[in-house]
Amino acid sequence: MAIGLALVAQVVAFDWNLLRPRLEQYLAEKSHRSVRIGDLQVSLSASLDPTLRLRRVRIDNAAWADARPFIDAGELRATFLLSSLIDRRPVISRLVLIDADVDFERRADGLRNWRLIRPEDRGPTRVRLMSIEAIRSKIRFAHRGLEPTCRRPPLPSKVPRRLSRRGYCSKAPTVRRRSLARS
Numbered sequence: 582m583a584i585g586l587a588l589v590a591q592v593v594a595f596d597w598n599l600l601r602p603r604l605e606q607y608l609a610e611k612s613h614r615s616v617r618i619g620d621l622q623v624s625l626s627a628s629l630d631p632t633l634r635l636r637r638v639r640i641d642n643a644a645w646a647d648a649r650p651f652i653d654a655g656e657l658r659a660t661f662l663l664s665s666l667i668d669r670r671p672v673i674s675r676l677v678l679i680d681a682d683v684d685f686e687r688r689a690d691g692l693r694n695w696r697l698i699r700p701e702d703r704g705p706t707r708v709r710l711m712s713i714e715a716i717r718s719k720i721r722f723a724h725r726g727l728e729p730t731c732r733r734p735p736l737p738s739k740v741p742r743r744l745s746r747r748g749y750c751s752k753a754p755t756v757r758r759r760s761l762a763r764s
Contacts, residue, residue, distance in 0.1 A: 589625060597621045612697040614641040614651070630674065632660040638681075643694040646686045647723070651694055654718070655680030671708045681718040689726035 601621040608616040619637025626632065635657045642651040656679040665672035686694040691703030713720070
């Protein structure tokens with residue numbers, strides 16, 4: 582128990598920005614793209630699920646994809662299920678995008694621009710994403726095998742809808758949009 586508490590305290594107190602340059606370099610080398618992260622923080626929930634918070638994030642798009650960046654975000658928060666990390670089958674239970682423009686693209690042959698570690702992999706997705714919350718953000722999804730390009734229209738502020746690979750009304754992931762007043 583004492584070792585567990587010490588580990589939790591270490592995670593909370595650690596300056597994660599010390600690892601930021603290495604993370605940027607690793608992602609840039611693997612993806613063959615420019616990667617910039619302005620701030621990196623990690624926090625733990627009461628159930629010890631880690632949340633990765635990145636600020637001022639910009640990742641260029643794949644060479645074959647649209648000229649716009651893959652992601653340009655003021656803030657990105659990804660909460661992982663701890664058990665999924667232990668099992669090495671990562672599940673992002675919640676992805677929050679704030680002041681972000683995201684361009685998801687998939688070619689007909691299975692290449693996906695969101696794969697940063699193994700950009701040439703055409704196999705099944707290794708990381709599951711359960712929900713996306715977009716705050717003052719735009720998400721574009723283009724599937725070159727299912728033309729035309731899907732652009733998500735503005736959502737009513739209180740009515741969550743679902744966005745699918747084909748456009749609308751599928752089972753996952755859940756997409757919510759809300760507006761926050763800037764202070």
